[in-house]
Amino acid sequence: MAEKKKVSLWKEFSKGIIKENPVLCLVLGTCPTLAVTTQASNAIGMGIAATLVLICSNAAISLLRNIIPDKVRIPAYITIIAGFVTMVQMLVKAYAPSIDESLGIYLPLIVVNCIILGRAEMFASKNRVIPSMVDGLGMGVGFTAAMLLMGSIREILGAGTWFGIPLTSGVVDPILIFILPPGGFFVFGMLVALSSKLSGKKKAAEDVGCAGCPLSENCSKVKKEGECNG
Amino acid sequence: MVKQLVAVFLAAILTENYVLSKFLGICPFLGVSKKVNTALGMSAAVTFVMVLSTAVTYPIYENILVPFGLEYLQTIVFILVIAGLVQLVEIILKKYMPPLYNSLGIYLPLITTNCAVLGVTMLVLEKAAADPSYTYVTALVNSFGAGIGFLVAMVVFAGVRGRLETADIPNSLKGLPITLVSASLVSVSFLGFAGLVEGMMG
Numbered sequence: 001m002a003e004k005k006k007v008s009l010w011k012e013f014s015k016g017i018i019k020e021n022p023v024l025c026l027v028l029g030t031c032p033t034l035a036v037t038t039q040a041s042n043a044i045g046m047g048i049a050a051t052l053v054l055i056c057s058n059a060a061i062s063l064l065r066n067i068i069p070d071k072v073r074i075p076a077y078i079t080i081i082a083g084f085v086t087m088v089q090m091l092v093k094a095y096a097p098s099i100d101e102s103l104g105i106y107l108p109l110i111v112v113n114c115i116i117l118g119r120a121e122m123f124a125s126k127n128r129v130i131p132s133m134v135d136g137l138g139m140g141v142g143f144t145a146a147m148l149l150m151g152s153i154r155e156i157l158g159a160g161t162w163f164g165i166p167l168t169s170g171v172v173d174p175i176l177i178f179i180l181p182p183g184g185f186f187v188f189g190m191l192v193a194l195s196s197k198l199s200g201k202k203k204a205a206e207d208v209g210c211a212g213c214p215l216s217e218n219c220s221k222v223k224k225e226g227e228c229n230g
Numbered sequence: 231m232v233k234q235l236v237a238v239f240l241a242a243i244l245t246e247n248y249v250l251s252k253f254l255g256i257c258p259f260l261g262v263s264k265k266v267n268t269a270l271g272m273s274a275a276v277t278f279v280m281v282l283s284t285a286v287t288y289p290i291y292e293n294i295l296v297p298f299g300l301e302y303l304q305t306i307v308f309i310l311v312i313a314g315l316v317q318l319v320e321i322i323l324k325k326y327m328p329p330l331y332n333s334l335g336i337y338l339p340l341i342t343t344n345c346a347v348l349g350v351t352m353l354v355l356e357k358a359a360a361d362p363s364y365t366y367v368t369a370l371v372n373s374f375g376a377g378i379g380f381l382v383a384m385v386v387f388a389g390v391r392g393r394l395e396t397a398d399i400p401n402s403l404k405g406l407p408i409t410l411v412s413a414s415l416v417s418v419s420f421l422g423f424a425g426l427v428e429g430m431m432g
Contacts, residue, residue, distance in 0.1 A: 109254075185411070
């Protein structure tokens with residue numbers, strides 16, 4: 001029994017890293033992924049902050065899942081998430097002021113990161129506390145890994161450094177465009193294409209994480225409306 | 231004064247475009263930009279909510295949070311205020327202005343958790359703290375400009391996406407990857423505006 005439990009927990013953890021990677025497969029949380037990956041160290045800082053929020057909010061929401069009325073669940077989740085984001089914000093300000101400075105406004109914006117709300121809605125509201133926390137940890141590690149990959153590519157190509165250590169300086173001139181906004185879109189596009197090629201899917205996701213987004217019901221309404229008008 | 235407002239407005243649209251240079255509001259930018267009509271409706275709703283949220287959150291921050299030393303509650307207060315406000319506007323529009331509700335209403339619930347809206351309310355406060363000549367009116371003009379910038383980016387991108395439909399694209403690039411690559415090219419074109427506003431306004 002214990003053995004079986006361990007296996008399923010490992011499954012919850014590992015699915016977030018590769019099979020259901022929140023960034024490259026579910027395509028959630030695109031805003032921070034594009035914005036803070038100009039440097040590998042920023043990507044790690046953002047990843048750790050988001051992982052902490054994800055674990056705590058998943059645990060809290062899972063504990064409260066039978067108490068929160070269904071009708072007001074989204075506002076209730078947002079309030080819980082905002083509380084944890086505020087805590088993480090204060091921790092980062094106190095212990096890692098340089099990360100706080102480079103992440104700037106994107107740190108409080110974790111509150112509207114769809115990965116966190118999406119996991120609350122899809123997993124934590126239906127499962128017990130321990131699996132929910134493991135799910136949060138797995139998704140957080142997957143998010144961090146994808147951002148680290150993107151941050152490394154952009155920093156090495158765009159600035160010739162990695163974690164601030166000069167790598168290619170004097171040998172190759174850095175391609176500045178990779179740390180500018182267009183480079184973010186481009187590298188992200190290439191990574192999504194690569195991940196869909198490797199996973200053997202015929203086609204990459206059509207749109208940004210609609211399946212994992214708790215607001216997808218409204219979104220599809222909007223799309224239908226557009227088709228009628230157009 | 232007027233000169234400053236015009237500069238802030240233009241900068242918010244061209245050089246500090248929220249979608250293409252700050253990466254805020256990427257989800258609706260990629261998700262609802264397939265048709266020009268929906269792109270217009272969505273951006274009109276975003277602009278409306280941005281101005282309204284700034285109009286409410288700016289005085290709350292300056293007059294309630296700062297005097298009581300509660301600045302650290304900014305995130306939680308702002309998101310709740312915006313969520314409540316959007317809900318209220320939706321109810322009012324439904325009751326008193328059905329035609330407007332039919333054209334904007336469906337977009338409103340999507341906007342509550344849009345990072346561009348929360349982002350603009352926080353960024354104007356950051357700017358106000360750094361620059362003493364930045365007033366309530368400047369903040370409103372800035373958020374209006376941010377909304378119009380969102381509209382420009384959405385409409386331009388909807389046009390670009392229309393062309394992709396007939397293009398012959400390699401299999402693994404189909405769908406989202408090619409959309410992102412086109413977004414990258416649109417973003418390159420906005421880089422061309424760098425320094426424009428400072429040059430025009432001295």
